[in-house]
Amino acid sequence: MKKIISIIIATYNAEKTLKRCLNSIVSQKKDQLELLIIDGCSTDRTMDIVREFAESIDVIVSEVDKGIYDAWNKGIRLATGEWIMFLGADDYLLEGAMNVYWNYLKKHTLDGIDIITAQSKLIDAKGKYKRVFGNPYNIKEFRCYMKISHGSTLHNRKLFDELGNFDISFKICADYEFLLRKKLNARYIETPTIAMQVGGVSNTIRGLWESFKVKCYHKSIPHSLNVYYLIKGIIGYYMRKMKVIN
CATH class of the missing domain: 1.10.287 (Helix Hairpins)
Structure with a gap:
């Protein structure tokens, strides 16, 4: 059955944080939500954790890849959702986050909308709250900085049909490169929907x-x-x- 939202999680040796991430999704999962795990042949307990949640995961792939954006591209090809979300294995959904998205999708006419961005709560490695991140999409600002919260963004599937896949020659900022390919038609939810751990390679x-x-x-x-x-x-x-x- 075709889904409304697909959440794609790329994993590689993510045993320290993956269970927290999956618990946050499974506790909010409905029939309209599809969950995909694209693993890069982890050598730790990542796949053991994935198997613990297997009943709630729609697609599981574990094979050698060329990095996170290669994994995301695989996930896009396998996803059936009208909207696609890329959540980091060290991030997690906040309580009630999916209801925020469901309610927004129900209440608004979204023909021609490319992305729906929301906010994220930034946390440190110990889970301590730092600040809220995520501005509305503004093309002038976006050309200078990646100011939107990409992890809490819903991407219209048609956007990938139009623009193609992530360019895997970029190892850190391929999401930024992808979204710079056109002036986007965007909507904004002024609510944090995910907790995102700071300190990644983008910083x-x-x-x-x-x-x-x-x-x-x-x-x-x-x-x-x-x-x-x-x-x-x-x-x-x-x-x-x-x-x-x-």
Whole structure:
């Protein structure tokens, strides 16, 4: 049966956080929700945890892949939902999150809408709340920064038919590159729907550099401004590191 929302989770050695993630989804799962696990041949207990939840998971794949975006591309091909969501294995749905999405989808006419963004609560590795993240989509702002909360975003399946898959040559910012391919028709839910753990590779020097390359590729902003944001980001990164050390 065709679903309304598909949640795709790419995993690789995610035993420390995956159970928390899956519990948050299974407790809110309805017939209209499809859950896909695309694993990259984990060598820890990830697949043991997946098997514990097998009755609630619609699609399970475990095979060698070329990174998270390769896994997401596989998930897109297997998903049947009208809307697709990519949730990190170290993130989780907040209580009542799916009702937020169901109610929004029921109450609004969404013909021609590409994405529906929401907010996320940022947490540290110990689960401590940091702040809320996720702005409404604004093309001028988006060309400079990835300001939307991608983990809490619903993507219209038709968007992938139109724009193709994620470019796996980008290892950190392929989601940003994908969404820069057109001016999106977006809606916004001003409510946090997921908890997202900070400290991923997108917040590293490698992440800053790849974001810089993505903006160069799309010529989304003037090169001088792009260089300025890169330098600003690097300085900010090292200042945060020094603050942690001190």
